[in-house]
Amino acid sequence: MSQPLDPATVDIDHVDSRGLRDHILRRPDVLSRLLLAGEEVDRLPQKGDVSNVVIIGMGEAALAGDLIGAVAGPFMAVPLVVHRGYELPSFVGPDTFVIALSASGSTDETVEATEAAYEAGASLLSITSPDGHLAELSDAWQTPTIPLPADLDPRVELVPLAVAPLLALETMGFFPGARGWIDLAVSQLERRRDAVLSGDDPAARIARTIGRTFPVVYGAGPIGAVASLRWKHQFNLTAKIPAFSNHVPELCHNEISGWGQHGDVTRQVFTRIDLRHDDEHPNDAERFDKVAEMTLEVVADVARLDAEGEGTLAQLLDLIFVGDLCAVEIALAEGIDPGPVPAVEAVRLTAR
Structure with missing residues (x-):
């Protein structure tokens, strides 16, 4: 036994x-703050211009993509694919909406794959640290970014990494009601x-x-x-x-x-x-x-x-x-x- x-x-x-335990216990407060940040995202593509959604990430960021797929995927009218690694699927192109997830902003597989997505003409959204390389690229490309809270430990950021894209998908019309779902999650x-x-x-x-x-x-x-x-x-x-x-x-x-x-x-x-x-x-x-x-x-x-x-x-x-x-x-x-x-x-x- x-x-x-x-x-x-x-x-x-x-x-x-x-202070990892304290970071976990603060999670409902972090999600409440993300709800406000998600309302400020603009420059997202129109729903009709998107034929597929690709989420790029490694480790817990990729698992955040799996979470998005499990929760929002059944309601979406287009395929959602979670990609782990350097080389993107060949179908990624101008009709692809790519969501790049990296808590640090420096995950080399994610950065390289995101650069390839930009070169392929895909629409991009990054959820990442405001001080990382991925945020720098987003600024240079003038693509939207949802910054992660600076006071959050990267080890517990799976949930913010997953929730922020749900807000974007709601704004685009792919996942109506996301904010209501998140409110219920915060309460729980x-x-x-x-x-x-x-x-x-x-x-x-x-x-x-x-x-x-x-x-x-x-x-x-x-x-x-x-x-x-x-x-x-x-x-x-x-x-x-x-x-x-x-x-x-x-x-x-x-x-x-x-x-x-x-x-x-x-x-x-x-x-x-x-x-x-x-x-x-x-x-x-x-x-x-x-x-x-x-x-x-x-x-x-x-x-x-x-x-x-x-x-x-x-x-x-x-x-x-x-x-x-x-x-x-x-x-x-x-x-x-x-x-x-x-x-x-x-x-x-x-x-x-």
Whole structure:
């Protein structure tokens, strides 16, 4: 079984050098500010001039693109593609609306792909740091930019990176009602934050369940896919532990078979985390329950989080909020600074 943690014994201010936990708790306030910033965006293309939308990003920025696709994609009349890497798809051209996402503004894959999009004649919108190279390019090209708040840690900017494009898509007529969805999400994040601060903290409970095991995070459908991958990323980046994620129905076609061997080993090292939400397809919900039943005896423990809030965006951001805090809880309980990511920086430097 997993080992209990005691975060109460940790000096948070000393260990959390960048105040990551506080940044997460301020997320509803940041989103409220973004609603105002989104109203000032102009120079966007006309809806009728756009045949496809391409979102460029890497890491958490690309996951922000996945979030946009999961929330807005089903309502859009044109295809939405998330692109990771240097070389753009060949279809990108004057009828493409490109949204470039980079918290730092210096992600080399994103910068190079955005330059290629500009050369291809695509319409551009950048969501980035006001001090980064991507913002400089936007100024030179006279293309619109939504600046990210300067006081926000780049590690927690997935949500602002995702919400700002939703506002732009609403302005263009591709995603009507985005502001209403965001308002509902802000309200839910405020409720969740207040509950956490008053002691009703599912993140801490799940962190104690995980202990020193390795989390396997499962979700359902596009919403669950984004949420589970975000949890995995934050366990990797923040808690500095191996973690794995997948989603129903995809895992039902492959991964479920992998639990058929070595149960005596897996039940010592893995904890399954189930992320559930109200938008699950009925078939996915039934399969999720079956997967939970089939894997119950081959994991050390199980934790379940049911999303709260009204609307798809609110429930997805609620799952992400709890996951971000859970990763911080694990890091702090082990005396690990959740902020710096030296391994990522070391690999990144090799490409320069």
